[in-house]
Amino acid sequence: LSFKQTNTIPIQLNPDALPKHVAIIMDGNGRWAKKRLLDRIKGHEKGADSVRQIVEACGKIGVPILTLFAFSTENWQRPKKEVTALMVLLKKFLVSERPNLMDKGVRLNAIGDLDRLPKEVRDELDKTIRLTSANDTVTVNLALSYGARAEIVRMARQICEEVKSGRLQSNEITDETVSNYLYTAGIPDPDLLIRTSGEMRISNFMLWQIAYAEIFITDTLWPDFNENEFYEILKRFQMRERRFGRV
């Protein structure tokens, strides 16, 4: 049985007013572990359970696109021990989740400077992306080795090359052109941005794409974040008035 068939939509959510794209800054794994006198990596391990839960929740209620900030460009500067442990965890997750992704109709995609990932992680990532490419219940974009400024620099370089070669005129460059040269080309901008663990900052995530996203910051640490809190936030999202600069 798929989730769609077994599910009843939770807590007064209007199925016609759900965000098409939710983006999440999954923060607070280290603090979760520290509170329990555990190694930070235990927090990352527990965080993987939250990922599974929120991906499944999107499938149940019909949120078609979920982007998860899993590892930033700046996170490469963490101690080698933590970076290595995160890469090992990511690789394990990509392998162990495959049957579940197939079962739930989840298509995996990745955004970021993927060439910086260790080869064995990159291979498992590519394999999972290929395997799930025809799934259409939810698309999950994993932001890995992702930084919005690096993404913008890459876009600028690519557009410059197009102009230099004469394929594009500079006065033809529009918002849409810029969007088309970002990692998220073809993906609608997030309607809703969630950050866990209370920090009031963006930390170099999707700077261009979140121009009109509704922002929710919860104090809950990512490993404690669950389906019910996600639905609560969606309910509050549906109560917000989005004006896009108009009256």
Ligand code: IPE
């Ligand atoms: C988020 O949790 C996961 C990654 C950035 C990889 P943190 O590891 O940043 O946890 P805190 O913010 O130190 O609690």
Ligand code: IPE
């Ligand atoms: C943002 O969290 C990156 C991810 C969640 C992957 P960080 O923990 O790296 O951000 P800062 O350092 O608090 O800004």
Ligand code: MG
């Ligand atoms: Mg953090």
